Amino acid sequence: MTRSEEPLLARPASPNSSTNEIEEEDALLTGQPTNRSPTSKARKWREAGLFVWAVLATAAVIVLAVVYQHESSVARSRPKTGGWGPDGKPSGKRNMIFMVSDGMGPTSLSLTRSWRQYTSGLPIDDLLVLDRHLIGSSRTRSSSSLVTDSAAGATAFSCGFKSYNGAISVLPDHTPCGTVLEAAKRAGYMTGLVVTTRLTDATPACFAAHANRREYEDLIAEQMVGHYPLGRVVDLLIGGGRCHFLPNTTEGSCRADSTDVVAMAKDDFGYQYIDNRADFDNLDNQNGHLDLPLLALLADTDIPYEIDRAQVSDVYPSEAEMARLALKALSAATKDSDKGFFLMIEGSRIDHAGHANDPAAQVREVMAHDEAFDAVLKFLDGDETEGVLVSTSDHETGGLATARQLHESYPQYRWYPEVLANASHSYEFMAREWRKYLDSSSSLSRGEKAIKLADMISSDLGITDYSDDEIDAIIDASPVWPPAYHFADMISRRAQVGWSTHGHSAADVNIYASHPTHAPGLVGNHENIEVGQFIAEYLDLDLEPVTKELREKKVKTSYSASASHSGNQTAASEGWGEWMGPPGLPANDNAQLVSLDEYHGDFKHRKREAEAAMDCGCGMKH
Secondary structure, X not given: OOHXXXXXXXXXXXXXXXXXXXXXXXXXXXXXXXXXXXXXXXXXHHHHHHHHHHHHHHHHHHHHHHHHHHHHHHHHHOOOOOOEOOOOOEOOOEEEEEEEOOEOOHHHHHHHHHXXXXXXXXXXXXXXXXXXXXXXXXXXXXXXXXXXXXHHHHHHHHHOOOOOOOOEOEOOOOOXXXXXXXXXXXXXXXXXXXXXXXXXXXXXXXXXXOEOOOOOHHHHHHHHHOOOOOOXXXXXXXXXXXXXXXXXXXXXXXXXXXXXXXXHHHHHHOOEEEOOHHHHHHHHOOOOOOOOOEEEEOOOXXXXXXXXXXXXXXXXXXXXXXXXXXXXXXXXXXXXXXXXXXEEEEOOHHHHHHHOOOHHHHHHHHHHHHHHHHHHHHHHHHOOOEEEEEEEOOOEEOOOEOOOOOOOOOOOOOOOHHHHHHOOOXXXXXXXXXXXXXXXXXXXXXHHHHHHXXXXXXXXXXXXXXXXXXXXXXXXXXOOEOHHHHHHHHHHHHHOOEOOOOOEEOOOEEEEEOOHHHOHHHOEEEEOHHHHHHHHHHOOOOOHHHHHHHHHHOOOOOOOOOHHHHOOOOOOOOOHHHHHOOOOOOOOOOOOOOOOOOOOOOXXXXXXXXXXXXXXXXXXXX
């Protein structure tokens, strides 16, 4: 077609027309240059430049995103310094959270881990939070025995010294020793205690009281709110044990006298006081901005086992909930201070489950403590202030083994976690309900009792293959081997979980930390006193001036040997140590306790006066 024959609407090709694009494609295929004008080439170069710039910019964004993600991941995985300076010494504002898993030994972790994997359908490599933070182990003997009790164990943590079983921050010569909590308060730190047992129980008492015997819980209650030589040293107290703070004229009191320790705490030492879950929740909703000091007594005695508490969670908070409130409150209270805080949190009732040989209660208690441990880790990770978490046990309880030989024949290598999963209540709950039933009528026949027990065992323990002998044993139970022990043993036998004692054992216990670099002095195997010494080192505390002050003031309180029984408030005129209660153990001729208990031929059960415990209100010696 000639030019004159071109279509009427035909136009010359523009520089950006498809014709030029075809020429470009031909050039790429043939290698021959296109017939483009200089203007077209310049425009093309600009377009190419813009394209290259866009590619490079996109690549840069991608690279930056990858780097940022990597650095964020590294930052999350890289632990904080914990307050340790480059010279290996602690420096700056810092917090110390010390957790005690009372009675928890290494086998408690194995038992709980396997139970959790079974009940949650988890793989065998699933771990507890505690498992990921194991850094060492602790040797637990006291000055009077290779098998410690909680009082001597906690004295090792609080004072950094060995003492006799039953001592509440008192040395073998019956002189008081300053504690890390007392020294921390003197140094300007805020302080707190959170427990799931009575606040007057041995472990918390050892941080803020001094008594020759752990059984002097009425005396300990007074001291913990400030009625002793040092005055008030605790800013936050959360736990159970309300009965020791109420006068014996009040319903729910277990005191031997008419002293109103709650009134004393509020009027003389300025405590805000709460005694129920609703008020606890109101405090929690304040996001930590609450008035300190705080005394929160949330149960008459001990807070129920987690297996039971979970069914009445509207009445009692969990260990993790109490820990979170304490952390928020102390963090807020120290926000504008150059000093942080010291907080002791105890998973107290792991020990009680061990005493009763109740594995179903034990695994839930360990899980509750694991959750509280995780809550503290999350707090440390998100808090602006550096801090360290250290956790250990005062001792192991029960001689627990994930194995049991039920018969003379060689046992199978098995234990059955599903038996623990089937139980919905603890031995304590069962024993209490059984006692209520027996008290409901004085004319119950043996057959009626058997029917009631069968119903309780099947509904609360999940056991349907109970035997007549087991039913009879509970009906005929004696105080030495009460129904509670029988209920717990029914679970243990079927799960094939073994126990060697209803008391404590001398097993080494684990040490955990927020990170190994946060507690370098506790990596490996250590004496329990080194835990207390580490706390003092980390907070840069000198306990000796506190010890000296305690010994020099010679202050007498309202408590005396006679007052503990008669309610008489007149102080006796004995020696300076009277404010710690009467001495509780005999000494050698040199006024020192024996360094190690001796064998007395008691291969059969035999109560010895030196070991006899006063009634703590909970039915057993811990």
